[in-house]
Amino acid sequence: MLRKLSVLFPSSKRVLFSFALISVVCSLLLFALGLYFFLLKDITTRTDQAKVSLASQMDAILVELKSIGNNPRLSCNKEDIRGLRSATFYSPIFKEFGLFNSDYHVFCTNLGPRNFKLFSSIVERIEASPSRRTVALVKSHTLGDRAFLVFYKGEKGIGVSGLAPPKRLGSYVDRWLTSGYAYQLTLGKQMVVSNGADIEGLILDKQVRTLDDWSMSLAVYLPERYYWQMYQSMWPCIILFAVFLFVLLSAIHWSFLYYRRSLPQCIKRAIRNNAMEVYFQPIVSLNENSTHELEALIRWHSPYHGQVSPLSIVEVSERLGLIDDLTWLVIRKVGAFYRQNADLLKDIRISVNVDRHSLIHEDFAPTLAKVMDEWPELKGRLGLEVTETTALNSIELPIMVSRFEHIKALDIRLSVDDFGTGYAGLDFLRRFPYDTLKLDQVFIASLKDDQFTRQVLTSVTKLAKELNMEVVAEGVERKDQLEAVRELGVERVQGYYFCRPLPIDQIIEWLVAEQARKSRL
Template sequence: MLHTTMDFLLARKKAIVFFSLFTLLFSGFLTALGLYVFLLNDLNNRTTQAKHALSTQMDEIFIELKQITDNSALSCEQEDVDRLRKSSFYSPFFKELGLFNGDYKVYCSSLGPINISLYKSIVSRIQNSQERSTVSLMDSNTLGESTFFAFYQGENGIGVNGLAPPQSISSILDSIFPSDYGYELTLGKRILSSKQDSSDSSVLFQDAMSLDDWSMGLVSYVSYNAYWERFWLFMPLLIVCWILLFVLCSVIYALRIYYRESLRHCVKRAIRQSAIDVHFQPIVPINGRGKYAMEALIRWHSPYHGNVSPPFIVEMSEKLGLIDELTWMVIRKVGFFYRAYPKQLSGISISVNVDRHSLLKQEFAGTLAHILTEYPELKGRLALEVTETSVLNAIDLPVMVSRFEHIKALGVGLSVDDFGTGYAGLDFLRRFPYDTLKLDQVFIGSLQDDQFTRQILTSMTKLAKELNMELVAEGVEREDQLEAVRALGVDRVQGYYFCRPLPEQDVIVWLEQNMIQ
């Protein structure tokens, strides 16, 4: 008991350590992935926002230039110069303005009269533009080394050019991109403005967009260092996620343990209260003549857990030490079945699966004899199926022989269930007085395609005949399998080809409709 308790506590401790590590790693993964997706989407959204802001700003620039051309003349009097100075003073973008004529010569500026010809490339772009406008990034003695130029020619033939520091064009980007984002704004092939990440690291991912009308391009990016700096800022969120996931996993684990343990108690209660159902699957003579038989199979629908598989019930019964009680419950239900339908079940034997270790117990034969007295309908018609699972040792072998002889003396038949899948082999059959040998469905399923399986079954069939044992093929589901076992000389078959396991009333109906008297 102490050893079991220690194992239980150790299992709980291991589960807690595992959940702690798993939820920590998973929380870190979720945080890292979530931050990556967030930054990727955020960068894309901010780049789109920047494109819209730049487009709006460029539209405002050329609206301003158009207003200047509408109010200008082909002269450079003091009045014209004052007007240009006033426009540049109130302009949110330009620090200097100039006017050019139809020959694309700048003749007047906010600094006074001037005579400068525009570059041919600028003239060409103005003439080829639908809006008769263009921008450029050139060196300027007035504003510094790198200057943003905007050109516009009005319908009256008068053109205006504005000079602005690049920062006045790109300043809007600084309000859109956070300090740890980097970007580079280019005009043509020259950099109009840029902001590099403060830390020297490689780029994690980037986004790009272009304003084709203005030959502008914007590349924005997030560096690895910026990503990890943000990741550590999310550490409180990570810890919260870790705690929540740990609690969730612990609750699920506890519920699972509760489910298993509650299912364990439900199985125990169902066996003690005889609440487990018994279905019956017919064993049919292969040529339609001869004795019919059936196998009793457990089925259980738990009100709390739904349909529970028979192997799980057997496994749980063994762990609970209730496998014998389960066996006696099934045998008693078979006896009650005979008592309820004496006419329909006349001449039909029913087999019940029995655990080999149960047979080795001293009280087994005595309890069986008591049940036969309680249900005399079972005498001569009950058969026990023993699965060939393991080799008996030198101590158990004579005990098992004695048990089998006692059982046979009670008028109970014996069958080898699932023969060929265990370890006992042919010597197993020679030592015990079995009446029936049941070929496992594993062999039946591969009988058609496997010549080696066919040879094995041929040998089994020959041995069974030599030992005066009847043969039953389990798991026959198709007509080709039926024909194959028929060719081997098998006496009877059991499987879905004829009938699945049915409740009492349904199997009685099936017998009445199909059994040849």
């Protein structure tokens, strides 16, 4: 059993190494490409989310400024300063508020009264803005660093400015971007805030989003460094996937080999490729003045299954619908045998087994005629042994009679094979013009000891002779069986007692030896 499996599935180190190499390379490439396209999509999605978050925060800032600037009673008394300080205390982003009048003079902050004018560039941007707002980066004494200023001029002429640390804006971007992505938030050409990630190396992708109402721009970068960090973290998954791919490839490979090397597929290819052999077993004439005959028998040695039983070949061929192809293969090889050994076989007939249901097929007789034209050496020498497998129904019976007439018209002899074991009865012999009746070896084996069998075969032999049919006894393996067959009056014998089925070269030697023996008599 193990030897058969080793033939079906050869343990090739080269195949296994190839699968391992393919699995590793494919896993590396697949994860590399998958990660690359994943990051491209991820950076786009995250940048859009960061922009939405930032825009939402800027809208909230504007609402907060409007709530302060739209109060026309604001001045800079203690109550107003206290109100600004309260707004600063509750503001999530601003550290200082200021008020400016219609002339853009700042007159009040939460630190007290003030009197200075806004920069002209800021004034120009407020005036140019349809919503009377703008932003700026300035040096802040309050924060001790650069500050982010937002300006809004209310409908009543009172303006509000809010001062915030730039990092507060960055927090709304950070929540959507992982630490591996680098980003820069700029106001005009000035950078408001960044996450400090290194963007000096190779950049695999860059996404830019703008907030036009605020003159702000968000640029997000995908550094190569981050890509390789992510790729290295995926090594356990890559290894597991490579193992899975190796197992999958191996399973597919062995399944494909098993399918191709399974018996049905091997038989199918052997028939298609004309790879099967034909052996010949002599039908010996007990009359020394008569010539012998041969029966063509299919034989096949599979490179994967060894010597396959002829019964298995026929059974599988029937299941695959290739039984007719198998028949044509044998007949053509018989024709080639005649052509290559014309002198030796000129007086010898050769019979081929045919399933009875093949004869019923409409195209059997026309195809047989074409084969006979292809191999004219077969005319007058070919015989068909019809195997009785099932009983004929009322529809098949007239069809079979018609087929027999066509076959007989081609000068082909007909034999009923394995008579007595199938469905061929005595009435069946009267209906069909058989030339030969072959007694099954089951009866020959019990002929000596079973009186009933002897009586039956005596009657059958007598009937066959009355119908001008030759009788052949199959399965004669011992001398006592031969003597019992002689007593029945059977003159043609087939069996291991004389010769077993032989390949072409050996059957030629046997025929040559028989001719030499007869010539000496």
